[in-house]
């Protein structure tokens with residue numbers, strides 16, 4: 001079965017990718033092998049702060065940024081993002097989360113921020129001394145993000161924001177949030193949907209007057225998550241990211257970069273489940289032999305391994321296409337759809353192979369079972385990925 005290190009012989013990779021994979025593997029073995037997996041809110045918050053600082057110190061967060069902003073390479077390299085996410089997810093979902101959110105939460109600034117804004121936030125993101133968040137979704141605007149209602153109104157040298165954002169990862173511990181809000185009233189399209197124009201992006205800090213963490217949210221695989229609110233929240237005019245009205249495009253470009261990396265994280269979770277399952281079936285005895293000796297078991301393992309390799313191929317193909325500057329929208333959607341759905345099935349099968357042990361709290365496969373679920377929903381649910389692929393096919 002190909003681990004990431006075996007698959008590095010694929011033509012998608014270059015020498016620096018092979019080096020990075022070895023570095024990530026060694027860093028994981030040293031820093032994450034005995035990782036704590038807290039489930040209480042205070043423990044999770046503290047662990048995420050610790051992880052961001054450690055990833056920054058190790059220089060790994062540089063791969064979320066461009067060299068001009070303290071990053072590793074001239075442009076964000078999708079294959080490096082994927083290698084790191086796959087490796088971190090194999091060890092620890094929170095490590096993958098902490099890494100990926102530094103990228104997702106800062107990408108609007110990377111893609112469209114002014115020199116002043118980039119200099120203020122991005123070098124600290126790379127060092128792990130500032131925690132980033134991306135606030136697009138609202139209670140009534142998830143897949144249909146353009147239906148958002150949060151608003152921003154110019155007030156002399158400032159903007160005033162009103163409304164709320166939900167499911168904000170890192171909400172509650174973030175040092176800054178890239179927030180999307182309407183600067184023009186929503187316009188309906190003939191089919192009744194809301195047009196994406198008139199949305200702008202801003203940076204909001206927790207100390208800004210009128211900002212509040214309205215509610216902390218608890219999910220099955222705990223990570224810092226919150227609903228944040230803005231009540232006449234006053235921020236300086238310079239905190240606008242890019243041009244007024246460009247916010248939706250900035251949000252979509254951000255998701256485009258990171259969608260493939262979600263697929264990579266799913267591959268990491270799935271590979272860990274297979275590794276755990278292989279160990280288990282070779283140790284577990286029943287009916288006078290090892291569980292591994294039954295052909296039914298071997299068929300299950302074969303399907304798990306084949307699914308993972310197919311998902312890895314799609315993932316790294318999509319990342320490679322993006323790094324080459326080619327069209328990759330459908331490839332990224334195929335990768336996310338296939339990798340997250342496959343990983344869910346693979347992990348479920350690993351739990352089944354473990355029998356009762358598989359659902360015990362504290363078992364790796366039980367943790368993976370909880371960790372994989374949200375990946376099929378966020379950054380475009382599986383159904384949305386199918387819509388994207390369909391649209392690209394019909395173009």
Ligand SMILES: Cc1cc2nc3c(=O)[nH]c(=O)nc-3n(C[C@H](O)[C@H](O)[C@H](O)COP(=O)(O)OP(=O)(O)OC[C@H]3O[C@@H](n4cnc5c(N)ncnc54)[C@H](O)[C@@H]3O)c2cc1C
Pocket residue numbers: 134135136137139141142143144166167168169170219225374377378379380381382383384387
């Ligand atoms: C753990 C977690 C972390 C998150 N972190 C962030 C974050 O950091 N920042 C942020 O902004 N958001 C975040 N989100 C929000 C996430 O992006 C949304 O949950 C996601 O976009 C789906 O929106 P929704 O939950 O409103 O579901 P809905 O949009 O209500 O979707 C419900 C169902 O309808 C399906 N559906 C959608 N469109 C169609 C269609 N055209 N036809 C048929 N079915 C359709 C969906 O696929 C889904 O199955 C996070 C979510 C989770 C679970």
